[in-house]
Amino acid sequence: MRIGYPCINRSIGCSANRTFRLASYSEERLASTIAGNIACLKKILAWNRDRDILFFRITSDLVPFASHPACTFPWQDRFRNELAETGDFIRHAGIRISMHPDQFIVLNSPDEAVVSRSMDELAYHARVQDGMGLDTTAKIQLHVGGVYGDAAGSIARFVRTYGRLDPAIRRRLVVENDDRRFTAADCLEIHEQTGIPVLFDVFHHACKNNGEDLRTMIRLTGNTWESGDGIPMVDYSSQHPEKRAGGHADHIDTGDFLNFLEILRPCDRDIMLEIKDKEASALIAIALARENPRSR
DNA sequence: AATGGTCAAGTCAGC
């Protein structure tokens, strides 16, 4: 079991998701931004490794505008060495990597232009992981997409589009339940038709479900991951006490997390903490997991 | 140096 956090480290003082405005786009600006982002990513990974944080979500902003028509810069060639070195570090440290394209990537959109742009953006994500030489246990997690007033039809559209994806994307793509549109059961249905692994989001499941037993869903979603996909990933968060239902907590709720660890037992999972204070909560979660080992 | 409007992109609930 690895425990990690997404994208940003608030302790180090650098950011791996620097970007700039499209209006100020230039190759020089892009190249210097990418160089800075990769340099910071390496610092974060080393900081994590030193603290046994062995799961990390790499920001989608590592290469700004990578899939935008304005970007003709051959970043994968220009940063070949930097990407490969980062990948070497990741492998030697035993770190697990995920990425999570943002809300604009919608494979089941009825608008073919949206689908096309989404595929380009997924190809970029795959190229980052390929450039690092990561195996297929590194994943790209995506939600099903929009409902458009017809959930069944929208699931069918996701399945059809999945069949069109480049294998370089397909071997890394996993589908995740969201908090208001498609449940883990919907994702399992998609798995039946495509074979895509299901990344179970515990908090989203609490927000939207069909009354399924939590342990059962953890087991069923875990079964969709084959050996080449690695240990199943799960996303974990808890409700922010003041925000709307579905709002992520600022800080780990230790009681809730311990309860989750107990429910998880005896399944092995890599846990991504989607909590605002990032590495601070990850360090606490790792200490809690140590005190409450999975195998007795 | 601090601040507030704005930023490539989609969908949808809530007002």
Added chain:
DNA sequence: GCTGACTTGACCATT
């Protein structure tokens, strides 16, 4: 019809 939320704020013109 507009705004905010989403896995994650950061950029930049202006004061």
